[in-house]
Amino acid sequence: MTTTAPWQRTALGANLLGADGSLAVTIFEEITTLAMQTGAINLGQGFPDEDGPASIKEAAQAAIADGANQYAPGKGLPELRAAVAGHQKRFYGLTPDPETEIIITTGATEAIAAALLALVGPGDEVLTFEPFYDSYGAIIGLTGATHTTAPLLAPDFQPDLAALESAFSDRTRVVLVNNPHNPTGAVFPAAVLTRIVELATKYDAVVVTDEVYEHLTFGARHIPIATLPGAADRTLTISSAGKTFSFTGWKIGWLSGPAELVAAARTVKQFLSYSSGTPFQSAIAAGLGLDDDFYTGIASTLAHKRDILSDGLHAAGLTVLPSQGTYFINADTAALGITDATALARRLPALIGVAAIPVPVFCHPEGAERTKSLLRFAFCKKVPLLEEAAARLATLKDKV
Numbered sequence: 001m002t003t004t005a006p007w008q009r010t011a012l013g014a015n016l017l018g019a020d021g022s023l024a025v026t027i028f029e030e031i032t033t034l035a036m037q038t039g040a041i042n043l044g045q046g047f048p049d050e051d052g053p054a055s056i057k058e059a060a061q062a063a064i065a066d067g068a069n070q071y072a073p074g075k076g077l078p079e080l081r082a083a084v085a086g087h088q089k090r091f092y093g094l095t096p097d098p099e100t101e102i103i104i105t106t107g108a109t110e111a112i113a114a115a116l117l118a119l120v121g122p123g124d125e126v127l128t129f130e131p132f133y134d135s136y137g138a139i140i141g142l143t144g145a146t147h148t149t150a151p152l153l154a155p156d157f158q159p160d161l162a163a164l165e166s167a168f169s170d171r172t173r174v175v176l177v178n179n180p181h182n183p184t185g186a187v188f189p190a191a192v193l194t195r196i197v198e199l200a201t202k203y204d205a206v207v208v209t210d211e212v213y214e215h216l217t218f219g220a221r222h223i224p225i226a227t228l229p230g231a232a233d234r235t236l237t238i239s240s241a242g243k244t245f246s247f248t249g250w251k252i253g254w255l256s257g258p259a260e261l262v263a264a265a266r267t268v269k270q271f272l273s274y275s276s277g278t279p280f281q282s283a284i285a286a287g288l289g290l291d292d293d294f295y296t297g298i299a300s301t302l303a304h305k306r307d308i309l310s311d312g313l314h315a316a317g318l319t320v321l322p323s324q325g326t327y328f329i330n331a332d333t334a335a336l337g338i339t340d341a342t343a344l345a346r347r348l349p350a351l352i353g354v355a356a357i358p359v360p361v362f363c364h365p366e367g368a369e370r371t372k373s374l375l376r377f378a379f380c381k382k383v384p385l386l387e388e389a390a391a392r393l394a395t396l397k398d399k400v
């Protein structure tokens with residue numbers, strides 16, 4: 001058989017090892033296994049090692065006790081859709097209609113999948129920045145569309161606007177933006193986002209914007225694309241409770257935008273999961289109403305954690321690249337004379353007891369070449385663990 005089956009396109013897009021079908025293991029799993037085998041501190045995976053607010057956990061427990069245990073409506077519990085609408089108004093002045101312009105999804109991941117499966121197919125192009133969050137390549141592969149990219153270059157990972165323009169074509173149906181950006185930690189300013197909207201308008205593309213780290217920025221202001229002139233009519237905005245509230249395992253996300261685009265995504269979501277965890281939806285509805293101190297607190301706590309890890313990476317002799325948001329910071333190993341960060345990532349757990357993810361796994365081959373000396377570290381961990389990781393990192397320069 002010479003054709004590539006959809007799952008194999010997924011495998012190629014997500015940089016699975018053994019994309020020929022022999023062994024579908026991501027490098028994330030490989031690094032996690034190495035970390036477990038060596039007892040290393042795992043800064044590869046991007047999830048917190050502390051739960052979010054007790055009041056939200058109690059709300060979920062109460063919802064279960066009160067019998068909120070059957071299917072929620074496909075588009076989400078009314079109280080959560082209302083809470084998402086309230087959040088969009090409170091933070092950004094946006095006024096989506098909770099009846100027709102918001103759906104609740106099984107994490108941002110399902111929102112991304114539903115949007116892309118609804119909007120693109122073979123012959124279409126989906127444009128993302130590169131490096132890109134790994135599920136983008138996989139989902140675009142599943143749709144059968146072509147994945148095109150515009151590079152984000154170290155050190156600041158801001159796009160070159162001319163390169164961005166030349167990545168658009170008449171076949172670009174969706175520009176899939178992630179801001180704040182995983183894996184780089186970049187936060188895009190108004191000028192970049194405005195240019196994206198102008199180009200999407202020129203090429204009549206839909207903007208799908210993944211803003212799961214919207215509340216996790218450090219100094220830089222997060223600007224939702226949907227707030228920019230001319231954007232709202234062609235933008236689907238995606239976010240998730242996982243990052244904001246440190247409940248990544250609950251998988252409650254949402255998508256909002258113009259009614260006809262939301263309806264298209266909802267039609268697909270109906271046959272992916274139909275509906276998403278009822279008691280968790282109820283609890284997140286309560287969480288979205290937490291006061292401003294909560295939202296500013298999560299960002300400042302994370303900024304402090306970023307600084308601890310950043311100091312450790314400096315002490316390791318690495319070039320530390322700026323992180324303005326997300327859970328992640330990147331470091332360039334070239335300063336230590338290392339050009340293959342993927343090989344180093346495989347050695348690092350045994351060498352110093354810390355695990356990290358090589359940035360090339362978030363790229364196609366050309367982008368992998370541009371990022372071959374970069375490692376991504378997660379800092380969404382407890383302070384003592386980060387301090388220990390920083391101390392271990394400081395030994396790196398004497399060991400390579």
Ligand SMILES: Cc1ncc(COP(=O)(O)O)c(C=O)c1O
Pocket residue numbers: 046106107108109110133178182210212239240241242248251252253
């Ligand atoms: C950029 C980005 N989008 C989406 C997700 C997935 O979000 P969820 O867990 O809500 O599906 C992640 C998780 O790491 C992410 O980094």
